[in-house]
Amino acid sequence: MMSEEKVSAESIIIIVVPVLLGLLVIAGTFVLGKASNTESEVMPEVTAEYGERLLRDTVSLLGPDQPDANMRYTGNRLDCASCHLDTGNEPGTLSLLQSASRYPRFMGRENEERDLKDRINGCMQRSMNGRSFARDSIELAAMETYILDLGLKHAAMSEAKTVAVEPPAFIEPQRRADIAVGQIVYEQHCQICHGENGEGLKESTDISHGYLFPPLWGPDSYNNGAGMTRVLTAARFIKARMPLGDETLTDDEAYDVSAYMNSKPRPVKSNLELDYPDLTLKPVDSPYPPYADSFSQEQHRLGPFDPIREYYESLSSN
Ligand code: HEC
Numbered sequence: 498m499m500s501e502e503k504v505s506a507e508s509i510i511i512i513v514v515p516v517l518l519g520l521l522v523i524a525g526t527f528v529l530g531k532a533s534n535t536e537s538e539v540m541p542e543v544t545a546e547y548g549e550r551l552l553r554d555t556v557s558l559l560g561p562d563q564p565d566a567n568m569r570y571t572g573n574r575l576d577c578a579s580c581h582l583d584t585g586n587e588p589g590t591l592s593l594l595q596s597a598s599r600y601p602r603f604m605g606r607e608n609e610e611r612d613l614k615d616r617i618n619g620c621m622q623r624s625m626n627g628r629s630f631a632r633d634s635i636e637l638a639a640m641e642t643y644i645l646d647l648g649l650k651h652a653a654m655s656e657a658k659t660v661a662v663e664p665p666a667f668i669e670p671q672r673r674a675d676i677a678v679g680q681i682v683y684e685q686h687c688q689i690c691h692g693e694n695g696e697g698l699k700e701s702t703d704i705s706h707g708y709l710f711p712p713l714w715g716p717d718s719y720n721n722g723a724g725m726t727r728v729l730t731a732a733r734f735i736k737a738r739m740p741l742g743d744e745t746l747t748d749d750e751a752y753d754v755s756a757y758m759n760s761k762p763r764p765v766k767s768n769l770e771l772d773y774p775d776l777t778l779k780p781v782d783s784p785y786p787p788y789a790d791s792f793s794q795e796q797h798r799l800g801p802f803d804p805i806r807e808y809y810e811s812l813s814s815n
C-alpha cells in the first residue's frame with residue numbers, strides 16, 4: 498500500500514508540476530496579452546495615437562453602427578485609410594505626410610482660408626458622407642495632432658524615404674473617357690476585390706466591422722460631392738495605388754475605369770450648387786453644375802478637358 502501511495506504521489510508531482518507550469522505560461526500570456534490589448538485600445542484623448550486609430554478604424558469608432566449615437570459621425574462604412582493608404586504614412590498619392598505644411602490655405606470650394614481641421618471636416622462631409630466635428634471636439638483635435646506628427650516625421654525622414662514607390666504619375670489622355678471600356682477594365686482588374694457591383698467585400702457577416710475591400714459605389718461609398726468623384730482625381734489615385742499590390746494600369750485604363758466607377762450611383766450631398774462661390778475657380782473635372790462656361794456637364798465629367806482650360810485661359814488673357 499505504502500509503495501503504491503508513494504508511486505501515486507510521485508506521479509501526481511510528475512503530472513501536476515508541468516500542468517501548473519503550463520497554467521502559469523497561459524496566465525502569463527493572458528496578462529501580457531491583456532496589457533498589450535489595452536495599449537492598442539488607446540484612450541479618447543488628444544493624442545496622435547488616438548488620431549491614428551480614428552483614421553484607421555473609422556468604421557468601428559465613428560461609423561453608423563456605433564453603439565453610442567453621439568459618436569456616429571460617418572454616413573458610410575469607409576475608413577479614412579481606405580483612401581489615405583497606410584493611414585497617410587506612405588509618401589505619394591493621397592499621402593498625409595506633408596498635409597500639415599499645406600494648411601491653412603485658400604480653398605476655392607469654400608472661397609476662404611481653411612485650416613487642417615476644416616479640411617478634415619471636408620472629408621467627413623463628402624468622402625465619409627457624414628457630419629462635421631465641432632471645432633473643439635477631442636476627435637478632431639486628435640486627428641489634427643496625428644497629421645501634425647506626420648509632418649514632423651516627414652521632416653526627419655531621409656530623402657530616399659520621401660520618394661513615393663509608385664508608377665509614373667497619371668498623364669491625362671486628350672479625349673473623352675470611355676465608360677464602356679472602363680467597365681471592361683473594372684471586370685478584369687478590380688472586380689475580384691471590389692465586387693461585381695462595386696459593393697466591396699465585408700470583413701465579416703457583422704456589418705459593423707466594415708470592409709476588407711471597400712465599396713466603390715452604392716450606399717457605403719463616398720458621396721457625389723467628394724474629391725474622388727472627379728475623374729482626374731480618381732484616375733491619379735487609381736493609376737498610383739490600384740489594383741492594390743499590382744499598380745500596372747496604363748493612363749488610358751485608369752482614366753476609363755475612373756469614369757466607369759463614377760458613373761455609378763452613390764450617396765447624394767445636398768447644396769452642392771453652393772460650392773465654389775467663384776465659379777471660375779471650379780476644377781475643370783468638377784462633375785456637378787453650375788459652371789461659369791457653356792461646356793456640357795458631360796464634358797466636365799468625362800473630358801476632354803483642354804478645351805475647357807483653354808476657354809478660361811482666353812478669359813484671363815483678355
Ligand atoms: C473616398 C476617399 C477618401 C476618404 C475615405 C477620405 N479622404 Fe481625405 N482626401 C481625399 C481626396 C481625394 C483628397 C483631396 C486631394 C486633392 O485635393 O486633390 C483628400 C484630402 C484630405 C486632406 C488634405 C490633404 C492635403 O495634403 O491637402 C486631409 C487632411 C484629409 N483628406 C483627411 C481625411 C480624413 C481625416 C479622413 C477620414 C475622416 C479622410 N480624409 C477620408 C479622399 C478621401
Ligand code: HEC
Pocket residue numbers: 575578579580582583682683686687688689690691709710711712713718719725735739740741742746754755758
Ligand atoms: C487586391 C485587391 C484590390 C484590387 C484588385 C483593387 N483594389 Fe482598390 N482597394 C483595395 C483595398 C484593400 C483598398 C483600401 C485601402 C487599404 O485598405 O489599404 C482599396 C481602395 C480603393 C479605392 C478608395 C476607397 C474607396 O472605396 O473608394 C478606390 C477608388 C479603389 N480602390 C479603386 C480600385 C480600382 C478602380 C481597381 C481596379 C483598377 C482596384 N481598386 C483594384 C483593394 C483592391
